[in-house]
Amino acid sequence: MHFEAPLPLQSGAALRDYALSYETYGTLNAHKSNAVLVCHALNASHHVAGVYADQANSEGWWDNMIGPGKALDTNRFFVIGINNLGSCFGSTGPMHTNPDTGKAYGADFPVVTVEDWVDAQARLLDALGIHKLAAVMGGSLGGMQALSWTLRYPERVGHALVIASAPNLNAENIAFNEVARRAIVTDPDFHGGHFYEHGVVPKRGLRIARMIGHITYLSDDVMNEKFGRQLRAAAQAAKDGKPEQLTSYLYSTQEAEFQIESYLRYQGDKFAEYFDANTYLLITRALDYFDPARNFGGDLDRALAAASCKFLIVSFTTDWRFAPKRSREIVKALLHNQRSVSYAEIDAPHGHDAFLLNDPRYKNVVRSYFDGVAKELTV
Amino acid sequence: MSDATIQRAIAELVPKGSRVLDLGCGDGAMLDYLQRERDCTGYGIEIADANVLACIARGVNVIQLNLDEGLAIFEDASFDVVLQIDTLQHLRNAEVMLRETARVGRVGIVAFPNFAHWPNRLSVLQGRMPVTKRLPYQWYDTPNIRVGTHADLADLAARNSLRVLDSFGLQEGRIVRFAPNWFAGTSVYKLAR
Numbered sequence: 001m002h003f004e005a006p007l008p009l010q011s012g013a014a015l016r017d018y019a020l021s022y023e024t025y026g027t028l029n030a031h032k033s034n035a036v037l038v039c040h041a042l043n044a045s046h047h048v049a050g051v052y053a054d055q056a057n058s059e060g061w062w063d064n065m066i067g068p069g070k071a072l073d074t075n076r077f078f079v080i081g082i083n084n085l086g087s088c089f090g091s092t093g094p095m096h097t098n099p100d101t102g103k104a105y106g107a108d109f110p111v112v113t114v115e116d117w118v119d120a121q122a123r124l125l126d127a128l129g130i131h132k133l134a135a136v137m138g139g140s141l142g143g144m145q146a147l148s149w150t151l152r153y154p155e156r157v158g159h160a161l162v163i164a165s166a167p168n169l170n171a172e173n174i175a176f177n178e179v180a181r182r183a184i185v186t187d188p189d190f191h192g193g194h195f196y197e198h199g200v201v202p203k204r205g206l207r208i209a210r211m212i213g214h215i216t217y218l219s220d221d222v223m224n225e226k227f228g229r230q231l232r233a234a235a236q237a238a239k240d241g242k243p244e245q246l247t248s249y250l251y252s253t254q255e256a257e258f259q260i261e262s263y264l265r266y267q268g269d270k271f272a273e274y275f276d277a278n279t280y281l282l283i284t285r286a287l288d289y290f291d292p293a294r295n296f297g298g299d300l301d302r303a304l305a306a307a308s309c310k311f312l313i314v315s316f317t318t319d320w321r322f323a324p325k326r327s328r329e330i331v332k333a334l335l336h337n338q339r340s341v342s343y344a345e346i347d348a349p350h351g352h353d354a355f356l357l358n359d360p361r362y363k364n365v366v367r368s369y370f371d372g373v374a375k376e377l378t379v
Numbered sequence: 380m381s382d383a384t385i386q387r388a389i390a391e392l393v394p395k396g397s398r399v400l401d402l403g404c405g406d407g408a409m410l411d412y413l414q415r416e417r418d419c420t421g422y423g424i425e426i427a428d429a430n431v432l433a434c435i436a437r438g439v440n441v442i443q444l445n446l447d448e449g450l451a452i453f454e455d456a457s458f459d460v461v462l463q464i465d466t467l468q469h470l471r472n473a474e475v476m477l478r479e480t481a482r483v484g485r486v487g488i489v490a491f492p493n494f495a496h497w498p499n500r501l502s503v504l505q506g507r508m509p510v511t512k513r514l515p516y517q518w519y520d521t522p523n524i525r526v527g528t529h530a531d532l533a534d535l536a537a538r539n540s541l542r543v544l545d546s547f548g549l550q551e552g553r554i555v556r557f558a559p560n561w562f563a564g565t566s567v568y569k570l571a572r
Contacts, residue, residue, distance in 0.1 A: 312435075331442060332452040335422070338398070344431050345443045361428050368436040375438075 001127060007085075007120055010289075013110040017099045020124050021083040021090030022046045025066065026074035028130070033377050035130045036077045037121060038062065039138030039145035042213070042283050043275060045089035048081035049074070062139075064358045071367040076374050077134065082124055084117045086282040094278035095196060105278075107193020112282060114141070114290040118148045122156070135373050137161035139355035140322060141283070144290045147330065150307035151292055157309040159373050161366065164319055164355035166326035167300050167333070168291035173321065176216055177284040180209035184277045193278050202277045207268030209280055214267050219318035219351035227260040235259050300333040310340040312369045314362065316354040317347045342369070384552025385490075385565060386412065389464060392488055392545075392569060393417060397459035400483060402446055402476070403466030406430050407439035414439070421458065447471050453483040463489045468523040478539050481572045486544065493548060493559070493566040495528035500561075513564040529559050529566035536570055545569040 006016035023046045028035060038048045040061070049060035049067045066072045066079055083091040086109060094109035101108075125133070136157050138146040143165025150160045169177070184190060187205030191198050215223075233247040249257065256262040296302040311334055315327035324345050334341040344365045348354040354362070386409055393399060396418045401410050404423025407430070413419035422440040425431050434441035444452075447470060461484030463476070468491050470476050480487035492513050493499075502509035508518040516523065527535075529548060536543055548555035548563020555563040 328452060335442075335452060335457070336454065338420075340440055341422075341442070342431075342435055342440050343442045343444075344428075344435070347428070361432070364432050365435055368432055371436065372438050 001124060003120075003123060007116065007123070009110055009116045010113040011111050015085065015092070015110055015112075018085060018092035018120075019090075020085070020092075020120060022124060023048065023081045025049055025079040025081075026077055028078040028128075029377070031377075032130050033132065033134060034077050034374075035080060035125070035128075035133050036072060037080050037082070037125070037133050037136045037149070038066065038072070039117075039121070039136065039142035039149075040081065040084065041138070041140040041142045042280075042287075043271070044142075045087065046081040046083040046091075047089070048079065062356065064356075065363070065366065071363045072137065072370055073367075073374075076377075077370070080125075080128075080130075082121050084112070084283075085120050086112045086279055086286075088274075088276035088279040093276065094193070094282065095276055104194070104196045106196060107278060109278060109282065111285055111289075113286050114144050114148045115152060117286070118145055118152050121145070121149075122153055125156075132156050133158060134377060135159040135161060135370070137163070138165070139163040140165055140352065141287055141290075143322075144287070147307075148290070148292065150309050150311075151303070154306055154308040158376065159310045159312070159369075160307075161312045161314070161369065162327075162330060163314040164316055164322045164327075164352060165330070166322045167293060167303075167329050169287055170326075174288050176212060176321075177288055179212055181281050181284060183208035183212070184280060187277075190277060193281075195277065201272070203272035206272040206275060206277055206280065207265070210268045210271035210275075211264040214264060216321045217352040219320070219349060221318065222350050222353075223260065225349075227258070227263060230259040232256055232259055232262045235262075300329060301336040304330070304333040304339070305337050307334070307337070307339060311342070312366070313341060313343045314355075314365065315343075315345050316350070316352070316362075317345060318349050319352045319354060321352040385549050386464075388549055388552060388554060389462070389488060389490055389567065390417065392567075393419060393460050393462075395419070397421075398457075399460045399462060400424070400453065400458040401462040401464070402450075402480065403463065403469070404430070404434065404439070404441065407434035407437050407441060409462065409464060410434075410439045411437050446476060449475065450479040450483050455482055456485050458484045459486065460484055461487045463487065463491075465490060465492070467491045468525045468527070470525065473525045474535060474539065477535060477541070477570075481539075481541050481570050485571065487541075487570040488567065489532070489570065490549070490565055490567045491525075491527065491532070492523065493529045493563055494526050495530065495560045496550075496564045497561050511564070529563065532566060532568055536568065541570045541572060543568060544571055 002019045006014040008014050044061040047060045048062045052058040083089045094105045098105045136146045136149045143162040146160045146162050184205035187202035189200040190202040293300040293303040315324040331343045346362045348359045399419045399421035401423040431443045461480045499509040546568045548559025549565040550563045
């Protein structure tokens with residue numbers, strides 16, 4: 001969907017002539033009361049569920065959660081996925097043409113924040129004629145958008161599901177983002193963000209950014225269970241039907257000796273093929289900047305006073321990137337404001353990635369919560 | 380507590396329209412009842428996944444927390460009533476939690492199995508730990524790690540400078556005011572700071 005009118009941004013800049021890619025699932029009811037907005041995290045898109053008929057491996061990123069008969073049941077709800085501004089999956093981003101210069105935005109794409117995304121999403125809902133969302137839902141950075149919705153447009157949200165998220169990033173989290181950004185920015189192929197005109201992609205930086213990200217999304221236990229100290233050569237031998245053979249080290253500093261190295265390199269390569277370097281910078285910055293308590297002297301209690309909807313907060317015990325204690329801060333502030341809130345702390349081993357996985361306890365909590373949301377719908 | 384009559388007897392102690400925190404709320408039946416029948420609002424605290432799910436399914440606000448970690452996320456006197464129904468006896472930090480109950484609630488209502496109920500005394504006299512309808516566990520697999528009596532709780536309350544607003548026993552769904560330490564399987568205290 002194309003938008004003429006400039007979108008004022010938190011930075012003071014504005015974005016004009018922009019487009020938002022979105023998908024919808026299910027049917028909007030006559031009262032337009034059953035809409036659920038699903039907000040995406042770092043490397044996802046508006047394609048939250050289902051598959052494209054003509055495309056292999058095109059499953060939506062939250063397909064195990066959203067669909068007919070699933071926890072977020074598209075037989076009952078009208079689900080909307082929107083690709084955020086600055087992303088690289090269809091909505092206007094740094095790879096698109098800047099109407100002011102006629103060239104790709106590159107590094108000149110304005111810095112966008114969680115609040116800017118939420119404002120853009122609200123405009124799209126306006127265009128769809130949806131005034132109030134039955135629920136807004138998101139995990140990680142998507143959870144930050146869901147939380148932001150409840151503060152910027154409290155009258156437009158019935159319920160918010162904030163999963164594996166945080167009221168802001170702590171120093172360690174910003175530090176991880178900064179390592180990723182420096183990897184990209186110092187790649188000689190980055191060209192100050194204007195690499196499109198040089199016909200190159202800073203793949204080395206993107207690979208490293210993805211590798212460090214990936215490490216932080218997993219738990220120590222899961223990584224050990226999945227890879228341990230297994231050697232790549234031993235894994236290959238096992239594949240060839242010679243599992244008992246003790247393979248010797250390669251005694252190389254640069255070959256992928258261990259399976260975990262091979263796995264991270266593979267993930268990095270894959271990511272560098274499809275993700276945009278400027279988008280990575282923008283989205284990690286949006287994560288860093290999100291801090292609704294900032295305008296209230298760091299007082300989250302006061303910041304969340306604006307919210308009026310009901311909340312489900314979910315965290316995962318082994319998630320150290322968005323740890324349960326950060327979710328509990330949100331819960332505490334909502335309790336302070338006497339808001340309706342439930343909080344589930346799922347004992348899952350998978351670290352931050354758990355929010356995308358198919359844990360039955362997690363899914364049942366979300367499903368039961370949406371059962372309650374469905375009961376409140378005016379049909 | 381599974382017994383609906385006991386649940387109702389305790390619900391009678393909760394003023395209409397109260398803001399309630401139910402520590403160890405189980406499947407949320409008590410809060411559900413208080414919300415429907417007595418216009419209360421509030422939250423349950425639970426640790427068990429299945430109970431958290433049951434609460435969400437019945438529309439009761441629930442916070443998944445381990446009570447042994449305390450009630451730090453709750454502010455002083457932020458609830459009219461804090462319930463601790465059949466929870467105290469499972470807690471390692473029972474004394475701290477008793478204090479916390481009275482800190483977070485203007486009124487704390489505590490119910491727990493009275494170990495001095497006469498059948499229990501009889502059993503111990505015979506040299507055996509009691510196994511009854513109210514205390515159905517064998518000594519080696521009981522989750523009741525704090526075994527106290529109606530009289531004991533009065534001492535613990537005094538030790539922590541808590542006022543006893545009311546106390547009585549419950550037996551077969553009826554309130555026992557005469558010698559509850561002998562004649563009631565369940566002890567109930569209404570406490571305040």
